[in-house]
Amino acid sequence: MTRGDGFGPLLRAEWTKFRTVPGWVVGTVVAAFLMLLFSFLTAAGNHTAHVGGPGGAGDGSSVDDGSTHATSSLAAHQAPVGPDGETVSDGLFFVHQTLAGDGTVTARLTSLQGTVQTPDGSAGSQSTQGFHVPWIKAGLIVKQNTTQGSAYAAVMATGEHGVRMQYNYTGDTAGRADPLSYPLWLRLERSGATVTGYTSADGQAWTRVATVHIGQLASSVQIGLLVASPGAQRFDQHIGSVSSEGLPSTGTATFDNVSVQGRLTDGAWKGVNIGASPQDGIGFQENAGTFTVTGSGDIAPGTGDIGQSVTRYFEGAFAALTVIVVLAVLFVSTEYRRGLIRTTFTASPRRGRILAAKAVVIGGVAFLTGLVSSTGALLLGKALQTSGSSFAAPFATEARIVVGTAALLAVCAVLGVALGAILRRSAGAVAAVVVLTVLPYILAVAAVLPAAPAQWVLRLTPAAGFAVQQSVVAWPQVDGVYTPAFGFFPLPPWGGLAVLCGWAAVALAVATWLLRRRDV
Amino acid sequence: MSGALRAEWTKLRTVAGPAWLLLSAAVLTVALGALASGAVSCPETGCAVDAAKTSLTGVQLGQAVVAVLAVIVVGGEYSTGMMRTTLAAVPRRERVLLAKAAVVAVPVLVAGAVAVLGSVLAGRYILPGRGLTAANGYRPLSLVDGSTLRAAGGSVLYLALIALLSLGIAMLIRDSAVAVGAVLGLLYLFPVLLTVVTNSHWKRHLRQISPSEAGLAVQNTIGLPGLPLSPWAGLGVLAAWAGGALLVAWLVLRLRDA
Numbered sequence: 133m134t135r136g137d138g139f140g141p142l143l144r145a146e147w148t149k150f151r152t153v154p155g156w157v158v159g160t161v162v163a164a165f166l167m168l169l170f171s172f173l174t175a176a177g178n179h180t181a182h183v184g185g186p187g188g189a190g191d192g193s194s195v196d197d198g199s200t201h202a203t204s205s206l207a208a209h210q211a212p213v214g215p216d217g218e219t220v221s222d223g224l225f226f227v228h229q230t231l232a233g234d235g236t237v238t239a240r241l242t243s244l245q246g247t248v249q250t251p252d253g254s255a256g257s258q259s260t261q262g263f264h265v266p267w268i269k270a271g272l273i274v275k276q277n278t279t280q281g282s283a284y285a286a287v288m289a290t291g292e293h294g295v296r297m298q299y300n301y302t303g304d305t306a307g308r309a310d311p312l313s314y315p316l317w318l319r320l321e322r323s324g325a326t327v328t329g330y331t332s333a334d335g336q337a338w339t340r341v342a343t344v345h346i347g348q349l350a351s352s353v354q355i356g357l358l359v360a361s362p363g364a365q366r367f368d369q370h371i372g373s374v375s376s377e378g379l380p381s382t383g384t385a386t387f388d389n390v391s392v393q394g395r396l397t398d399g400a401w402k403g404v405n406i407g408a409s410p411q412d413g414i415g416f417q418e419n420a421g422t423f424t425v426t427g428s429g430d431i432a433p434g435t436g437d438i439g440q441s442v443t444r445y446f447e448g449a450f451a452a453l454t455v456i457v458v459l460a461v462l463f464v465s466t467e468y469r470r471g472l473i474r475t476t477f478t479a480s481p482r483r484g485r486i487l488a489a490k491a492v493v494i495g496g497v498a499f500l501t502g503l504v505s506s507t508g509a510l511l512l513g514k515a516l517q518t519s520g521s522s523f524a525a526p527f528a529t530e531a532r533i534v535v536g537t538a539a540l541l542a543v544c545a546v547l548g549v550a551l552g553a554i555l556r557r558s559a560g561a562v563a564a565v566v567v568l569t570v571l572p573y574i575l576a577v578a579a580v581l582p583a584a585p586a587q588w589v590l591r592l593t594p595a596a597g598f599a600v601q602q603s604v605v606a607w608p609q610v611d612g613v614y615t616p617a618f619g620f621f622p623l624p625p626w627g628g629l630a631v632l633c634g635w636a637a638v639a640l641a642v643a644t645w646l647l648r649r650r651d652v
Numbered sequence: 653m654s655g656a657l658r659a660e661w662t663k664l665r666t667v668a669g670p671a672w673l674l675l676s677a678a679v680l681t682v683a684l685g686a687l688a689s690g691a692v693s694c695p696e697t698g699c700a701v702d703a704a705k706t707s708l709t710g711v712q713l714g715q716a717v718v719a720v721l722a723v724i725v726v727g728g729e730y731s732t733g734m735m736r737t738t739l740a741a742v743p744r745r746e747r748v749l750l751a752k753a754a755v756v757a758v759p760v761l762v763a764g765a766v767a768v769l770g771s772v773l774a775g776r777y778i779l780p781g782r783g784l785t786a787a788n789g790y791r792p793l794s795l796v797d798g799s800t801l802r803a804a805g806g807s808v809l810y811l812a813l814i815a816l817l818s819l820g821i822a823m824l825i826r827d828s829a830v831a832v833g834a835v836l837g838l839l840y841l842f843p844v845l846l847t848v849v850t851n852s853h854w855k856r857h858l859r860q861i862s863p864s865e866a867g868l869a870v871q872n873t874i875g876l877p878g879l880p881l882s883p884w885a886g887l888g889v890l891a892a893w894a895g896g897a898l899l900v901a902w903l904v905l906r907l908r909d910a
Contacts, residue, residue: 170845173845173849174845174848438847438848439847439848439849439850440850443848444848447845447847447848450840450841450844451841454833454836454840455833458829458830458833461829462827462829462830465829557669557828558827558829558832559720559723559724559727559828559831560720561829562832562833562836563716563719563720563832563836566832566833566837566840567713567836570836571712571713571716571840573844574712574843574844575688575709575712578846580688580712581688581691582691582692584691585691619847
């Protein structure tokens with residue numbers, strides 16, 4: 133390939149065109165600055181927020197859209213962080229003894245009932261006024277210690293989800309799915325770092341639920357009975373208004389035939405209320421080998437909405453995107469306005485390649501700008517965040533959002549180049565890209581649309597790409613309304629970005645076809 | 653002044669762009685409004701859907717087209733050098749600004765009225781089929797109803813004020829692409845920011861100062877006591893933005909060379 137028609141010199145020519153216009157270089161700095169400014173604004177503008185979110189944290193804290201009772205006891209202390217560095221819920225009543233080394237605990241669960249605290253202070257049954265607690269939990273647990281966020285594995289009966297083995301907050305394996313009939317037997321066997329849960333209908337024939345590896349367990353651990361009852365939820369989403377309510381609930385379970393094989397060092401059972409806010413009746417009684425345990429809270433992954441998640445530090449992407457799109461469109465339309473495009477096409481008659489070179493240059497500039505500024509936005513936001521207001525995500529999620537935001541800006545820049553070449557009018561092209569990407573997001577996420585159509589908007593339009601910024605997780609083992617209004621996208625992060633890439637690819641193809649067909 | 657007006661009107665009507673933009677503003681507004689009306693639903697248990705606001709959702713899209721129109725009326729002249737001819741012909745620069753404001757605002761008012769009437773009409777026929785029936789406490793949308801009339805009339809004025817705001821910003825920035833980016837950023841970034849700000853005081857103040865959030869308060873017909881601003885006060889905030897932008901435009905037009 134000669135020097136004249138290679139792709140390298142084209143790239144170099146386009147890069148020279150970009151870097152020698154001071155206004156465009158300043159534009160990338162403005163984009164980065166806006167990214168940091170938004171991170172500052174959202175970190176500073178959330179100082180009374182708290183962890184709760186669509187699923188409601190374990191103690192039934194409430195989130196509502198701007199009204200007065202949005203602060204709960206959780207805001208006063210830092211939400212616990214689990215073994216993997218993410219925010220978790222860790223609230224339960226734990227009847228425990230210290231187990232040195234390996235051992236097994238077995239118990240028969242004879243009943244499990246929930247009580248919802250209704251707003252007027254009276255207590256109702258599990259389904260009072262549309263509230264219910266399907267994830268009420270009672271069972272056996274081995275936990276590293278009684279501090280919040282410590283490693284654990286547990287086998288449990290739940291309200292409406294059968295017998296489960298749950299571990300380290302995010303792990304969840306289903307056992308028997310059929311409706312539970314009481315009494316039922318549970319057994320938890322700890323052998324080093326390996327914990328196995330069993331269930332049985334009669335205490336004779338045991339079925340294994342799951343075996344899990346909990347690397348964090350020390351030789352000496354806490355073992356015993358657990359009862360947890362997450363906040364009862366009732367949701368309401370109408371056009372223009374989202375409300376979620378969580379009411380505290382308590383669960384009461386009765387165990388008998390409690391036996392432990394292994395070396396117990398305490399000599400007696402002790403009760404501890406971990407995490408959950410103190411309520412009437414929480415505690416345990418032992419009477420002739422029968423344990424009646426009442427607990428509240430939830431031991432589960434943390435749930436939060438977009439306003440508490442690290443995603444909020446990246447909202448500046450919308451502002452940066454607008455600036456980058458202006459640059460991308462100008463990168464093409466200026467050549468048309470000045471007539472430079474005729475020189476460009478004379479020098480290199482293969483027009484598709486010119487467009488590709490422009491897309492690579494502006495896409496690369498946008499990616500680098502996005503990478504630097506979103507890293508800065510993350511660091512700034514985390515430095516400014518106040519305790520209790522934030523929802524920690526694992527490092528892998530943060531890294532995905534930083535790289536994903538950079539990719540998002542790059543793909544939008546390519547879309548801008550393509551539409552600039554198609555329309556050849558800068559104002560129309562800028563408006564088209566911004567309206568295609570930002571407006572669907574506003575309609576879907578700012579709760580203008582109901583949940584179902586909002587999800588379709590975020591599947592089909594270029595706004596699907598913002599899924600790459602999602603940090604909250606729609607956990608199946610935590611009840612919540614995982615809708616766009618709370619920052620939950622219907623597509624997985626990279627899947628959503630792929631939709632945006634599809635739009636950019638189609639626009640680029642149309643632009644190439646038109647460039648070849650049209651006179652300049 | 654009439655000469656300046658006629659000159660601006662001639663420049664506007666003799667190119668194809670503005671007419672197409674006005675037409676697409678009306679069509680896109682009605683189309684998105686009809687889609688939003690078709691997307692809501694009201695179950696048997698009742699709902700809190702604002703029928704008028706839903707049918708007028710398309711204004712969120714129409715405003716972008718109106719902004720493009722207002723921006724190119726200024727940006728187009730600066731990019732071609734026509735602005736120097738214009739200012740040579742009409743040396744009283746505030747007259748140029750006023751004439752441009754008039755020839756942009758009046759056609760936008762007309763197109764906006766068509767768009768809003770179409771949207772309300774679409775809502776009137778679509779919404780009852782989505783469960784917004786008399787049984788759920790909804791009457792078919794009608795301009796005879798005072799609050800619906802305010803939402804509809806306010807939306808027309810909203811579009812005109814957006815055009816004036818865009819005109820002022822374009823006069824300040826001069827470049828069409830940058831000006832459109834600035835206007836759309838100003839309009840769309842506040843709603844985006846509001847999705848992640850959870851502090852209720854910040855939320856309230858952002859709603860009060862945002863040109864789009866405050867201005868579109870005029871579309872609300874239910875739950876008015878809970879709003880950070882009353883409908884007309886909200887439109888007043890947008891009017892202040894538009895007036896401020898035109899004032900700055902007048903200053904820079906006087907003080908800067910073209």
